[in-house]
Amino acid sequence: MxxxxxxxxxxxxxxxxxxxxxxxxxxxxxxxxxxxxxxxxxxxxxxxxxxxxxxxxxxxxxxxxxxxxxxxxxxxxxxxxxxxxxxxxxxxxxxxxxxxxxxxxxxxxxxxxxxxxxxxxxxxxxxxxxxxxxxxxxxxxxxxxxxxxxxxxxxxxxxxxxxxxxxxxxxxxxxxxxxxxxxxxxxxxxxxxxxxxxxxxxxxxxxxxxxxxxxxxxxxxxxxxxxxxxxxxxxxxxxxxxxxxxxxxxxxxxxxxxxxxxxxxxxxxxxxxxxxxxxxxxxxxxxxxxxxxxxxxxxxxxxxxxxxxxxFDEPYGMFRQWREVTKMLIHDKPLNYVKYKKITNEYVNFCRKKFQEKPELKVLYLNNKGIISLREEFLLLSKLDAMTISVESSNEKPYTLLVPIATIGCGKTTVAKILERLFNWPVVQNDNIPSGKGGPKRFAHAIVNEFQNGHSIVFSDRNNHIPNMRSALRNDVSSELGGVRYIALPFLQNSNTRSFVQKRIINRGDRHQSIKVSEGVEKVDAILNMFYKQYRPFDPELFSHDQGYDDVVELDAHAGSLENARLIVDYIREHMPDLVPQNPSEEEYQQALEYAVNEYVPTYTKNMGGSSLKKKENFDGINYFGVCFPSEKVNNVLKEIISSKGISWNDMFASYTLQESFHVTMIHNSQIAFGPETANLWQQYLNQLENKHDGNNQVNFTIRNLVWDGRIMCFAVDIDSKSVWCGKTVNPQLHITLGTTSPSVKAYDSNLMLERLRAGKASDEPKIHVLDVEPKVNIMGTLQSVPKK
The missing domain is CATH 3.30.470.30 (DNA ligase/mRNA capping enzyme)
Incomplete structure (x- = not known):
């Protein structure tokens, strides 16, 4: 074709x-x-x-x-x-x-x-x-x-x-x-x-x-x-x-x-x-x-x-999962898997003991050697038949979580309420979860409660517009409950969507927990700007956070909520027919729409600002929270990486002036306005200032790449997955800005360069160059608050 x-x-x-x-x-x-x-x-x-x-x-x-x-x-x-x-x-x-x-x-x-x-x-x-x-x-x-x-x-x-x-x-x-x-x-x-x-x-x-x-x-x-x-x-x-x-x-x-x-x-x-x-x-x-x-x-x-x-799904789907999980284990990454959970847990425990006994097996495995013999040894010791256990384990998904990906005004709640009316599928609304520390985990816990109360399908009514929110939701739910199938519901958008949803929000008036038109159209506009600034479409190839969803049902932000609800129902009927044995009649659909649009009224009011946003005295003096590194250490690491690749600094980077100090920005003062979750995250960093001696202010990173474009140079880094600060940032790529070729180039431009790189525009002018750092280099820094100048 x-x-x-x-x-x-x-x-x-x-x-x-x-x-x-x-x-x-x-x-x-x-x-x-x-x-x-x-x-x-x-x-x-x-x-x-x-x-x-x-x-x-x-x-x-x-x-x-x-x-x-x-x-x-x-x-x-x-x-x-x-x-x-x-x-x-x-x-x-x-x-x-x-x-x-x-x-x-x-x-x-x-x-x-x-x-x-x-x-x-x-x-x-x-x-x-x-x-x-x-x-x-x-x-x-x-x-x-x-x-x-x-x-x-x-x-x-x-x-x-x-x-x-x-x-x-x-x-x-x-x-x-x-x-x-x-x-x-x-x-x-x-x-x-x-x-x-x-x-x-x-x-x-x-x-x-x-x-x-x-x-x-x-x-x-x-x-x-x-x-x-x-x-x-x-x-x-x-x-x-x-x-x-x-x-x-x-x-x-x-x-x-x-x-x-x-x-x-x-x-x-x-x-x-x-x-x-x-x-x-x-x-x-x-x-x-x-x-x-x-x-x-x-x-x-x-x-x-x-x-x-x-x-053939079985047992090869299970074998592929074991291969990927083993590599995660070797790299000391969080083990995320939703299929074959019970038997995979046993396999992981076997691998841990095996790697402790023979560490050299890890090197072989990463070179694609010993994969099959390790698996066969586990099955032999367990006296298990691969086909039997994989078929039994593949049915370990009694729960389905519907996860919308959208901005405000796309019709998520209306769709959710239509489905709730038709099938009694509970809707867990993030806007009904009080703001404060631990809000995302409380949201996940509320979802798990609905599953444990006997429901097979739950609608997670939250925008999930940021990639790490999507992975955090999966991880938080999976940490409490196994056997959950995650279905992404991206509301597809185009250049006209913002103005379209703004009209929809204004027409809705005050029938929302956190957005009240009576408080002024300007505030609505500011909230919309905040969401669109943060919004990243669902894309498993571009965002690793989007990997791990079991399936995707694409919805249309411009379509009616009833049309989008039908798409979800059609999907459930095709893939889980026991849950929707009979398609609703047109009359039932219309009654559900009437309920969702005209009868349902939110009973809880949530302040978009939240109590955290009111603590202005804590915000005003701090510019950002970052992890700061000894300058000498960063300079030495940079020199070692360049020399190991046979590159001459004078030939390649003579036009760059290095920074006097180096840091990774975890969260910036300007990001507080992104919403209550970000404000609560800021509060966690504020709280850390009062607990400087608990050990959590030492943060380890792995340097992954050296990236430059003729204007600015930086290290792309990954935070240690075991750190309490892992995932607690709204920055899509953590990095250390190293230097620039002109005083007019700001350190913030590293963000723009890395965003171009993620979007596949490395060959656009100025061309982006990437040098992989192998073997990986670890660097330790100290979490600090940096005052405004």
Missing amino acids: SNTFATPKELVEELCRLRDLKIGIFGEKKPTIRSVSFAVPGTKYELTSWRVWEQAYRINVSDSKKTYDSVTGQKRRLPTCARGLFTYKDPNSEEQKIAIRGYDKFFNIDEIPLTTWKSMKEHTRGPYELTVKENGCIIFISALSNGELIITSKHSFGAVEGQSVSHALAGERWLETHLQKVGKSKKELAQELLKRQATAVAELCDDEFEEHILPYRAEYRGLYLHGLNLNVPEFTTASSEDVSTFAKVWGFLKTDSFHIQKFEEMKNFLEETAKTGKWNNRSVEGFVVRCHSTVQAKEHKPTNDFFFKYK
Whole structure:
């Protein structure tokens, strides 16, 4: 489902245009298309690897409003859906050519509307080729016009800095081994692929190189060939039979495949096999299904090649969680997991003891070694069957928390009250929680109380407009109660939303706990400004705080509350049908809307200023609370980091003047007005001034990156996860400003530089440079209040 380009030249021209203009095809702020170039050693050839923002693949196949041009109404499309695409300009003919052509992005069952069983029954055509989904990393093999064989990973070619052996080089070594066994050479393979104008697609599976989820040992190690794609813009791939024959001739390991003619037979086979996670007495991750589809078929042929995957949830979902949790444990990070909670707790305790006995296992694990043996030892000692416990544990989510992400006036409470009226799902309103220290935890505790009172679904009526509020809510609830499914409800916004919701708030009048129009439109405007200044949209790729939500139901801030409520009901009916066995009638919906809009009246009044805001005498003299570091220590660390990278200060940073003192700002006086939670946070810092000897004023940080843009330089840092001050800041990226190139550049500009970096605008002028600090460096400082000048 991409734009059709007749030639590689047309495709590359469009890719270059989108990349150079930094266009977000579907309205996203970051550029959709990026590229990286690689020189081919010993030749004049240069490969360009094209990368597409991952979320764009999903938007591209949806019917979202984002896919339509607001002016012309035309459908927007990606220039290519290839996942793994390398191009080059032939140095002799000057012709643009495709060197590597991966598969078009394909999706798991039920991942998008096109891959639901109902949809595929209508638009797909048999026969259905089922190919075992091998569990490794993808390797592409092709040839340049000069007969040079090239081997790449999905986005990389040759050696990779920081890796002793890159995936591409590991793939090349295995290719040489396979060719040697059948008496073939790399040159012969290059000529064959050049004749076919094709890319060979294989899975590198080798536990001695890198472990994944399933074991690949002894004779099972190597390259499993599973595709032959033509090097043309439109996705065209060979049949499984042709791939199997090619694998045999050229010495690759064969990927098992077979045909099922009828849709229902194919569906039944996959669902039955998923119950054991095995096929032919072998554990498999799932199957890739190849067929044909009438969707977006071209005029010259009635169907397209269409792929989808059927990944077995169990026990592999549990194994993946264990792998991620183990890495969190090794890095001493908070262990956040919501699935398979009971058995994962036992696994974590086992790992703690194991790492204490053999600390060297941690290093191996981080290098993707020993992952499977550690898991197998745990299962053996526990005398547990992986499939049984994962299926039992996957049902450990009896509770569902609906978490809106919005600003004020988007209709959260109205939606919540409609659902409450229809299904008696309780609404826990943050505006009904008194201001003061511990407010967020009291809010979470109130939610947990509703679950413990027998309710399966609870609506958390709070804006959750700041990323760390979203993760804190999950962590606070999960710390009290396991088995909670977290559903994000982002109210999507555009440039007109602010004025739209302001009118809505004014029309509402005083029917709100904390915003009273009778107190003046100016105050309403100030509160709106505060929320929009803080607001960050829900984006798991951009904000780590947004990772960990189980699902997302997108709502529209401009739509009516009834429409948004219906979207939530439809989602619950599809995914948790027991909770909504019957869809409400239109009359019931209208009665619920009448209740939410005209009958419901808040009975509690909350002061947006809060008691903390009134303590002006405590605020006026303090500019900010920060963690201050010895200047000599920071200077020495900076010098060590730069020299370890072989960089000369005079060559690279001579124009910078370093600060006389260094600190991390935790909270600034200007942020008190953000709301009661921020004011209460300020109060916690004030309280710390009275308890200077309790040990909490010593704070440890890890220096992650050195960042500079020709104007300002800073360290991006992470606070120690064990510190009582971890998470107690409204600053999206903690940092230490180091120096500037001009007195006119203010220390605050570090925030602006880091914000550009997070938004994917590092290549904009002034260009941002990032130097990763490896190994990580820890630095200790002292929490202090800094007076106004």
